[in-house]
Amino acid sequence: MSPVTDVRTEFRKIAESKPFHAAAGAGVVATEALRELPGRLAKLRNGAGIATLEKRANGYVTEVRTRVEHSYDQLARRGKKALNGKPAARGKTALNGKTSK
Numbered sequence: 456m457s458p459v460t461d462v463r464t465e466f467r468k469i470a471e472s473k474p475f476h477a478a479a480g481a482g483v484v485a486t487e488a489l490r491e492l493p494g495r496l497a498k499l500r501n502g503a504g505i506a507t508l509e510k511r512a513n514g515y516v517t518e519v520r521t522r523v524e525h526s527y528d529q530l531a532r533r534g535k536k537a538l539n540g541k542p543a544a545r546g547k548t549a550l551n552g553k554t555s556k
Contacts, residue, residue, distance in 0.1 A: 470538065477527055479534030 469475055 473531045476531040476534035479537050480530030483533050
């Protein structure tokens with residue numbers, strides 16, 4: 456077997472693996488989240504004062520932990536779609552999957 460065939464075979468194995476798809480899906484989610492960032496920052500500036508930031512931060516950490524525990528398969532599915540050239544669903548936000556207004 457030639458070295459080129461070995462490299463192609465190994466690349467195909469990697470490209471078809473769930474961790475690779477999850478990493479690609481995480482990239483899609485990160486890109487979407489960055490697009491939403493200016494709006495989220497504007498909401499925070501207009502929100503409550505500094506006294507509630509610790510409570511809100513703890514709430515966000517708890518929420519993120521819960522999401523991370525359940526999102527590995529979802530990221531793999533999204534990454535697999537992205538790698539197969541399928542467009543992402545429109546009208547959904549990156550972090551919560553709810554339809555934006």
